[in-house]
Amino acid sequence: MESKIENKNWGTSYGQLVWQQFTKNRTNLVCMWFIIILFTIAVFAPLIANDKPFTIRIEGKLYFPIFKTLTANDYSVFLSAIIAVVLVSLIQRNSRKVDPFLRSSVLWKQTFICTVILFVGIILLQVFVPRKLDATDYRVMLASGKATDAIFSIVPYGYGRTDIKVSQAPPNKEHWLGTDDVGSDVLCRLIHGTRVSLSVGFVAVGIASVIGIFVGAIMGYFGGKIDFLGMRLVEIMMSVPTFFLIITIVAFFPRSLLNIMVIIGITSWTEDARFIRAEFFKLRNQDFVQAAISLGLPLRSILFRHMLPNGIAPVLVSITFGVAGAIFIESALSFLGFGVAPPTPSWGQMLSAGVSTSGQFLWWLSVFPGMAIFLTVTAYNLLGEGLRDAIDPKLRKAV
Amino acid sequence: MTTYIIRRILLMIPTILGITIMVFAISRAAPGDPVSLSMGPGGQLDAQRAADVRKVRMALYGLDKPIPVQYAIWLKRVVKLDFGDSIKHHRPVINLIAERLPITITLNVISIIIIYAISIPLGIFTAVKQGRFSDKVSSVILFMLWSLPTMWAGQMLIGYFCGPTFKNWFPPAGLSSNFADALPFFPWLGDRLWHLVLPVLCLSYSGFAYLTKQVRAGMLDNLRSDYIRTARAKGLSNWTVTFRHAFRNSVIPIITIMATLLPAMIGGSVIIESIFSVPGMGRLAFEAITTRDYNVVMAVATIAGFLNLVGMLLADIAYAIADPRISFERIE
Numbered sequence: 001m002e003s004k005i006e007n008k009n010w011g012t013s014y015g016q017l018v019w020q021q022f023t024k025n026r027t028n029l030v031c032m033w034f035i036i037i038l039f040t041i042a043v044f045a046p047l048i049a050n051d052k053p054f055t056i057r058i059e060g061k062l063y064f065p066i067f068k069t070l071t072a073n074d075y076s077v078f079l080s081a082i083i084a085v086v087l088v089s090l091i092q093r094n095s096r097k098v099d100p101f102l103r104s105s106v107l108w109k110q111t112f113i114c115t116v117i118l119f120v121g122i123i124l125l126q127v128f129v130p131r132k133l134d135a136t137d138y139r140v141m142l143a144s145g146k147a148t149d150a151i152f153s154i155v156p157y158g159y160g161r162t163d164i165k166v167s168q169a170p171p172n173k174e175h176w177l178g179t180d181d182v183g184s185d186v187l188c189r190l191i192h193g194t195r196v197s198l199s200v201g202f203v204a205v206g207i208a209s210v211i212g213i214f215v216g217a218i219m220g221y222f223g224g225k226i227d228f229l230g231m232r233l234v235e236i237m238m239s240v241p242t243f244f245l246i247i248t249i250v251a252f253f254p255r256s257l258l259n260i261m262v263i264i265g266i267t268s269w270t271e272d273a274r275f276i277r278a279e280f281f282k283l284r285n286q287d288f289v290q291a292a293i294s295l296g297l298p299l300r301s302i303l304f305r306h307m308l309p310n311g312i313a314p315v316l317v318s319i320t321f322g323v324a325g326a327i328f329i330e331s332a333l334s335f336l337g338f339g340v341a342p343p344t345p346s347w348g349q350m351l352s353a354g355v356s357t358s359g360q361f362l363w364w365l366s367v368f369p370g371m372a373i374f375l376t377v378t379a380y381n382l383l384g385e386g387l388r389d390a391i392d393p394k395l396r397k398a399v
Numbered sequence: 400m401t402t403y404i405i406r407r408i409l410l411m412i413p414t415i416l417g418i419t420i421m422v423f424a425i426s427r428a429a430p431g432d433p434v435s436l437s438m439g440p441g442g443q444l445d446a447q448r449a450a451d452v453r454k455v456r457m458a459l460y461g462l463d464k465p466i467p468v469q470y471a472i473w474l475k476r477v478v479k480l481d482f483g484d485s486i487k488h489h490r491p492v493i494n495l496i497a498e499r500l501p502i503t504i505t506l507n508v509i510s511i512i513i514i515y516a517i518s519i520p521l522g523i524f525t526a527v528k529q530g531r532f533s534d535k536v537s538s539v540i541l542f543m544l545w546s547l548p549t550m551w552a553g554q555m556l557i558g559y560f561c562g563p564t565f566k567n568w569f570p571p572a573g574l575s576s577n578f579a580d581a582l583p584f585f586p587w588l589g590d591r592l593w594h595l596v597l598p599v600l601c602l603s604y605s606g607f608a609y610l611t612k613q614v615r616a617g618m619l620d621n622l623r624s625d626y627i628r629t630a631r632a633k634g635l636s637n638w639t640v641t642f643r644h645a646f647r648n649s650v651i652p653i654i655t656i657m658a659t660l661l662p663a664m665i666g667g668s669v670i671i672e673s674i675f676s677v678p679g680m681g682r683l684a685f686e687a688i689t690t691r692d693y694n695v696v697m698a699v700a701t702i703a704g705f706l707n708l709v710g711m712l713l714a715d716i717a718y719a720i721a722d723p724r725i726s727f728e729r730i731e
Contacts (some may be wrong), residue, residue: 180668236417239711241664242706243682248422251688252429288580332670335550336685354554361558361565370551378546 001242010100018313028386031379036139036217038376043081046074049188051157053138060169065134066153072129076122083118087111104309118233160343168356170392171364178364180353186364187343190372197344197376200330201323207265208326209319212272213312216376217303219273220280227277234270242267247319250338257340260333272320279311313391315392320384325376331373347373404716411708419477420702422697423470467591470703482698487690492698495683498545500702502574502670503679507664508604509595514660518607519650522614527641529619538615544608553601553674570594572676598675606660613656617649651722652713702714 011160012020022028041048052065098106139156141147158176163183171178177186205289219230237245249263283289284307331348333339338347347369354366457463461472476482482492523536558564560570570576570593579590621627622645630640672681680699687695 071716232413232417236414236421238662239414239708240418240421240700241662241665241707242667242702243669244700245421246686247669248696249425251691251693251696252425254430287591324546331548332550336670336673348550351551351554355558357560357564359571361562363558363564365559366551366554370548370555373548373551374546378543378549381542393621 005127010351013095015098017093018387018390020387025386026391027382029389031382031386034375034379035383037192039081039198040378041191042198045192045195048079049157049185049191050153050157051138051158051161052134053150053152053156055149055151056138056141056147059145062149065138066137068132069134070129071131074127075125075129077122079125080118083114087219090114093283104305130232155185155188157188159184159189159345161185162186168362172360174233177368178362180350180365181356183343183360186350186368189349189350190368193345193347193350193369193372196257196334196340196344197262197330197373199325200257201327202262203261203267204264204326204330205319205322207262208322209272209315211266212269213276213308213315215269216273216276217280217308220277221284221303223281223284230273230277234273235272237267238362244312244327245333246333247336247338250333255338257339257344260330260339264329268322268325271322271366273317275314275318276311279314279382280307283307283311317384317388317391320380321385324384327373327380328377404721407712407715411712414422414465414708417704418708419701420470422700422704423473423694425700426693426697427469473616477701479675482701483524483694485687485695486692487686487695492694495695495697496680496702499678499680499683501708502677503665504706505669505679506595506598506602506672506677506679507661510606510664511657511660513601514598514607514610515653518611519653523618523641523646525611526615526618526622529615538612541608541611544604545612547605549601549670550674552670553597553605556601557674558599569597574677583592587709598671598677601671601674602664605667606664611657612651614649614653617652618645620650621645629696653719654714654718654721657717658711660716661710665703665707665710 029121046069047066049305050066050069054064055067056063056064078296087110094103094106094110103174107126115158136385138147138150142150155176161184163179165183166175166179167181167183167184169179170177175185175187175191179185180189215234219227245267246263250260251265253259253263289307290303297306330339333353334346334348335348335352337352342349349372350365350369353362354370355361405635408677446630454463461469480493484490485495485586487494521537525537528534539724555703556569557571558569560566574594575587576590576594579587582590622641627645630644635644668679669681669684671677672679673685674681680703684697684699684703686692
């Protein structure tokens with residue numbers, strides 16, 4: 001299937017043009033790297049901040065406690081990260097070595113294989129990685145002289161660790177960003193909180209864009225009655241302020257990370273649907289779509305193989321803004337106490353401890369988590385703006 | 400004009416019905432029903448008795464009827480503004496809302512006035528000075544304001560200005576001081592305003608940043624167009640060109656942005672009223688959710704949707720009045 005010709009000049013595709021425009025702007029690059037670093041921190045959070053040492057020598061024998069305490073979920077996250085990196089590098093390789101006509105089918109095949117590997121890997125990991133609880137306090141062992149040669153991670157605290165003795169301590173040498181009201185290390189909780197925020201942004205927007213693209217595509221393609229009914233649905237969804245809609249659902253359903261992702265996802269697809277619908281209206285009468293219809297291709301192929309790649313651009317922008325919105329909504333929900341349950345750290349929930357019940361302002365509990373939310377949201381918003389400019393140079397002056 | 404407004408209002412009816420269906424569906428799709436919640440895990444009654452009690456209670460609350468019938472019954476009461484009783488306050492929900500709605504509306508109206516009053520001049524200014532240093536600085540600041548999380552801003556303001564830790568300039572919570580009722584009118588008003596400064600600031604900064612960007616973009620669009628060049632070529636003064644020509648044309652679309660701002664602001668009032676303990680509808684929603692006061696939750700969601708629709712209707716009417724090109728006979 002793959003063409004053997006090396007580095008042939010096929011000209012630049014639309015995607016490559018957009019990419020060139022996008023990378024020309026230095027702000028975009030900075031934001032992209034910031035988000036990549038955030039993702040890296042999120043993936044390797046248990047290795048960066050953990051109260052278990054990497055290696056420790058107890059009575060002459062070498063142990064690796066940190067790897068023992070990693071759960072199957074942690075390993076699954078590592079695996080997904082590896083697969084994601086592989087996919088990105090495959091896409092880059094394809095654009096150099098594969099004929100443009102075959103590119104999409106090659107990419108589909110590669111994606112399919114990667115997904116299969118990912119699923120099999122996750123199932124295997126869930127089955128074979130044992131669940132262990134290591135309650136040993138290695139620092140006590142070290143202090144008592146029973147153990148030696150311990151190498152700790154950069155932030156040697158666990159996110160669930162409570163220590164009333166050092167509660168509400170401002171930033172100091174041991175706790176770089178201070179501690180919260182139960183004595184957990186703020187930096188450690190920030191690092192682990194990255195996981196919640198980024199995964200909410202990723203999954204919620206994934207759900208929203210799948211629903212939005214599907215509904216929007218159907219409305220735009222068929223028009224008429226289906227479009228009318230769909231638009232009424234969109235209108236109704238949009239007429240209830242999103243945050244009210246979300247807290248209404250949150251009130252009735254049990255609160256967990258997954259539920260919050262799903263709730264944000266099913267309430268924020270309307271924008272995507274409207275964009276896709278408008279694009280499909282325009283595309284519907286173009287020659288290549290008419291040709292695809294008269295060739296008798298199945299509807300699935302017309303909608304998603306032929307029309308979608310040509311109409312996806314504006315949705316990419318709204319998706320990027322959507323990620324920022326989802327992260328903001330999650331932290332607002334956690335701030336109000338409707339988010340993930342307390343032992344799991346989340347930025348919004350950490351922020352809510354900033355003003356203590358006695359009215360004291362614990363600035364480090366407000367500044368650092370708030371800054372984390374702010375920077376992440378800003379980075380995604382800037383990316384969205386950059387993407388919009390790259391996709392449509394005409395719009396550059398607007399907003 | 401009147402026909403336009405009447406038509407526009409009639410078009411709202413299906414949307415309002417849709418909102419009630421959605422709110423009702425959410426409440427019924429939730430796991431567990433009110434009866435099992437009120438009966439708890441039980442264990443004292445034997446199975447037969449428990450089933451009997453359950454049956455009687457289901458019939459009492461009308462939960463044994465099919466879902467569409469239940470919806471019709473609920474809707475009939477909602478039309479009469481009867482949302483049932485609040486479990487926490489033991490009072491009709493509608494009374495609670497009637498007390499708190501004016502506060503939220505006041506907050507939002509003040510904020511919207513401030514947003515429009517500041518961002519239109521600022522947008523024009525930055526558009527005229529496009530590319531200059533002042534424009535660049537203001538656009539960076541506006542962008543940061545736009546992505547600044549409300550709860551963080553609110554908490555930093557409270558922490559810095561309202562606490563014993565740093566400055567103690569503003570009251571941290573509530574709408575009036577304890578002694579406010581005894582005050583004559585003007586001191587009372589001053590006290591109220593003093594309490595409103597921070598919540599209004601928080602509620603308006605994000606919309607203000609958004610609107611300024613929109614005004615700037617609209618102005619730039621118009622300043623580049625041919626009729627402005629013609630106007631300049633005629634020898635009109637800079638002032639006339641900017642305000643009589645460009646501004647008038649770019650201000651009309653600004654009215655419709657209300658439709659984007661309003662839902663965000665009504666939603667944002669939940670966060671702001673919770674942070675500043677303002678006894679408005681947002682705070683009511685917050686308390687209702689923490690105490691699982693379902694009647695209140697449903698009522699607040701319905702009314703927030705209704706409020707938003709009314710706001711959009713007003714924006715549409717304002718648009719129709721402002722823009723003479725809109726014909727009142729046709730909708731769309």
